[in-house]
Amino acid sequence: MSGIAELEFRRSMDVGEQFNTDFDLDLYDHDVSRTKVEREVQAFLGEKLLQPRSEDLFIGRDGRLDPNYLEMMQRSIDYWSARGDPSAVERFESELTGMRNLATLVIEHGINNQPLPIVVTASDPGTFYVDAEGRKKSATFVGLLDRMEDNGWRYKIFSLPTKFIGLNEHKALLWRIGDIEHTKQILGASLVELTANNLVAFPVLLDRLVHSLDELAVFLGYESWDKVEEIAADQLALDSDVNARKRRVVMVEEFTRRILEIVHQDRVKEEKEALVNAMGDMFALYLGWSVERIRSEIAKTVRVALADKLGLLSRIENFEYYSTQYDLGDIEELYTQVHWMINAFRTNPLAQEARVTGCGGSGINYQQGMGLDGFSLTYQQPIYDGFGIMQEGGYQEGMTTVSTNSEPTGKYKDYYVYKPGLCAHCHESKKYVAYPKSPDTPCAGWCSDCET
Numbered sequence: 012m013s014g015i016a017e018l019e020f021r022r023s024m025d026v027g028e029q030f031n032t033d034f035d036l037d038l039y040d041h042d043v044s045r046t047k048v049e050r051e052v053q054a055f056l057g058e059k060l061l062q063p064r065s066e067d068l069f070i071g072r073d074g075r076l077d078p079n080y081l082e083m084m085q086r087s088i089d090y091w092s093a094r095g096d097p098s099a100v101e102r103f104e105s106e107l108t109g110m111r112n113l114a115t116l117v118i119e120h121g122i123n124n125q126p127l128p129i130v131v132t133a134s135d136p137g138t139f140y141v142d143a144e145g146r147k148k149s150a151t152f153v154g155l156l157d158r159m160e161d162n163g164w165r166y167k168i169f170s171l172p173t174k175f176i177g178l179n180e181h182k183a184l185l186w187r188i189g190d191i192e193h194t195k196q197i198l199g200a201s202l203v204e205l206t207a208n209n210l211v212a213f214p215v216l217l218d219r220l221v222h223s224l225d226e227l228a229v230f231l232g233y234e235s236w237d238k239v240e241e242i243a244a245d246q247l248a249l250d251s252d253v254n255a256r257k258r259r260v261v262m263v264e265e266f267t268r269r270i271l272e273i274v275h276q277d278r279v280k281e282e283k284e285a286l287v288n289a290m291g292d293m294f295a296l297y298l299g300w301s302v303e304r305i306r307s308e309i310a311k312t313v314r315v316a317l318a319d320k321l322g323l324l325s326r327i328e329n330f331e332y333y334s335t336q337y338d339l340g341d342i343e344e345l346y347t348q349v350h351w352m353i354n355a356f357r358t359n360p361l362a363q364e365a366r367v368t369g370c371g372g373s374g375i376n377y378q379q380g381m382g383l384d385g386f387s388l389t390y391q392q393p394i395y396d397g398f399g400i401m402q403e404g405g406y407q408e409g410m411t412t413v414s415t416n417s418e419p420t421g422k423y424k425d426y427y428v429y430k431p432g433l434c435a436h437c438h439e440s441k442k443y444v445a446y447p448k449s450p451d452t453p454c455a456g457w458c459s460d461c462e463t
Contacts (some may be wrong), residue, residue, distance in 0.1 A: 036318040038086070038281040039274045048274075049267040056263060056294050061172045063243040068154070071163035072112045072122065080110065096159055102139050105208035108167070112198055113214045117198045121164060127156040129217040131227065132191060133181035137207025150185075151231060153224070154214075169243055173231050175306065178207060184230060188222040189215030206450050261302045265309050267292050282337070285317035289373050292316070292352065311348045312375075314339050320377045324349065347457055354422075421445055421459045429459060 034055060039048070054064055069077040084107045091099035113130045115130050132154075136147040151170040182205055185191075194215045195201045202213045217224070233239050266286075273286055291313040305446035315324075319340055323330050330342055339345065352375070420443050421429040427445035441458035 020054040028074075034287040036270060036274055037280075037288065038090070039270070041275055041277065043274060045267060045273070047269060048270050049263060052266050052270065052290070053263050055290070056259060063169055063239045065167045065240075065243045068110075068168050069163055070117050070166055071161070073119065074114070074118060075163070076111060076114050077125055081107075084110075098139055100382060102137075102208060103209075105212045106134075108212040109214055112138065112212065114216065116194065116216055117154070117164060117166065118199055127159075127164060129219065129224065130154040130214045131185060131217055132211060132214040133180045133185055134211050135181045136205040137178070138174070139207065149173050149181065151181075151227075151288045152214075153227070155204045169239065171228075171231050171233070178205060178210065184227070185210075185215045187215055190214060190218040231408045257302065258305060259332065261305050262309070265306055266293075269309075271314070274460045281320040282317060286313060288319070289313040289316035292356075292375055310345065311340075312352070315345055315348050315352070318345055351457055351461055374394065422462055 012414070034051075056062075067077075068080060069075075080213065084103060086105045088100055088107070091103070107134055113132065116128055120126065130153070131439050132152040133153060134150040136149065141147050149172070151171045151173070154166045155169070157165045157167045157381075182202070194213075197216075198213075202209055202214075215226075224239075228234070228236045228239050269286055273283055289309070291308055293312050317337055318324055318330075318333075321333055321337070323333060323339075330339070333339060421427060423445065427447055429443040429445055431442055431444065441460065443459040445457055445459075445462070
């Protein structure tokens with residue numbers, strides 16, 4: 012995949028089902044390169060962290076658009092057309108129209124020896140890129156000339172994911188910073204009806220006489236345009252945390268390795284989708300862990316995600332059979348991991364928001380997990396489990412704020428007795444470890460520190 016559309020599609024489902032998540036491993040060929048997968052995994056992580064990034068896009072003097080981009084977009088359109096999802100087809104066609112219109116704006120300036128323009132596109136999620144709980148994110152794309160070539164121009168397309176700002180705000184921003192009349196004149200069209208699909212198909216020229224990229228960056232919550240470019244140049248770095256790059260590199264490498272393995276071995280659909288769900292949750296939730304713990308958490312979360320895909324979180328009578336077939340490990344470890352992740356997401360609104368991506372969100376279905384039907388991920392109390400404080404343009408890791416209202420002896424005393432023992436999650440001896448009061452209650456084993 013390349014360019015803008017990496018944020019805009021990835022999903023494989025049966026005929027009649029709809030596009031609704033982030034990363035489609037079935038769209039990878041068996042001979043897919045490590046470089047390609049690694050770049051796209053890194054882009055996915057960057058989006059979870061609301062980090063800007065950039066991709067190259069070639070625009071030919073003869074009107075040709077980057078063949079890699081065209082191939083990828085046409086493939087997604089054909090794919091979802093064959094699977095009976097008209098809303099996906101309509102959205103992708105609108106995005107393709109928007110990119111072709113961007114090319115038209117560039118070519119018109121280039122062939123007339125005018126300064127090459129800066130072009131801005133608003134990508135509102137509409138009703139398409141929405142997760143199961145109705146959460147959304149917005150994105151703005153900015154195209155700038157990178158270099159001139161003999162037969163065209165190489166543009167950098169910057170993707171700026173942000174909190175959801177809404178359709179009207181997106182349009183208001185374009186109309187404020189854009190040269191709307193000149194845009195209409197070149198395209199021979201205007202935005203008549205304000206819809207998410209129509210808006211993404213109508214890129215506008217930045218009016219550089221009175222507005223700047225800094226103004227756009229600040230409006231979207233970034234310090235400056237220079238800061239946007241700095242972050243896009245190295246999404247894995249973080250000014251406030253010298254260890255952030257190491258942790259992020261390990262996560263990208265580990266999921267790249269797992270994706271290549273599962274694709275090359277042509278594993279079953281459930282395993283592919285489980286890996287995507289685990290990746291989505293890990294990218295949304297990971298804390299300031301050590302490299303070793305990151306690898307351990309990924310392994311445990313992948314097992315939980317696969318158990319979810321196999322339907323074992325709501326019915327465990329076949330667990331032993333599937334555990335042997337899919338290497339799911341010990342059922343008590345799954346119980347512990349499910350409970351810990353439910354609590355971490357439930358009490359952390361930032362992690363909940365990070366779960367949502369431009370493509371609608373991926374993740375494990377904790378709602379039906381381990382006898383915990385109805386266990387909502389809706390925000391309940393402000394506990395930030397090391398995930399950090401959200402900064403302009405991204406998340407800052409490593410800053411931990413724990414609620415002063417949490418009880419040191421444990422939060423689930425109606426169901427568990429807390430006494431000294433070895434925590435099954437952090438593997439440390441702790442004063443308060445949860446043990447079930449009833450044989451009908453799933454075995455816990457976590458300490459009070461891990462559940463907060």
